[in-house]
Amino acid sequence: MPGDRRGASDPVTDVVSLTVPAGSAWNGVVELVLAGLGARLDLPYDRIDELQLATRTVLSDAVGPEVRLDASAGADDLEIRVGPLEAASAREPGRRRVLDTLADGFELDPSADGVTWAVLRFGRGGAR
Numbered sequence: 001m002p003g004d005r006r007g008a009s010d011p012v013t014d015v016v017s018l019t020v021p022a023g024s025a026w027n028g029v030v031e032l033v034l035a036g037l038g039a040r041l042d043l044p045y046d047r048i049d050e051l052q053l054a055t056r057t058v059l060s061d062a063v064g065p066e067v068r069l070d071a072s073a074g075a076d077d078l079e080i081r082v083g084p085l086e087a088a089s090a091r092e093p094g095r096r097r098v099l100d101t102l103a104d105g106f107e108l109d110p111s112a113d114g115v116t117w118a119v120l121r122f123g124r125g126g127a128r
Helices: 024-040 045-059 093-102
Strands: 014-021 066-073 077-085 105-110 116-123
Touching (some): 024 045, 024 066, 045 077, 045 116, 077 105
Antiparallel strands (some): 014 066, 077 116
């Protein structure tokens, strides 16, 4: 870009945001976007599959008419934020075990306005 003074060592984070109607009918669209992002980031096929499965699991807790997904690609990892969610379902121990197994990191992020977001982190270095 003209006038861009960013140095080669400056960290860059790319963000892809997607808002879809809540409900399982739109999971395929979300998975397609995540597969494209994973391929663009050179993630191995098994990591893309884990990324899609973990995100689908979180999407089942969506509340409201729409659900938003923000995918941030950093130098070493990919962070997926999904919300708004029903916090009680997302805290179930069985679901937590599944998400901890699929993702390199999982946390629930309650915001000041009472909306809960799930944050999933996936390392870009390949399978764990």
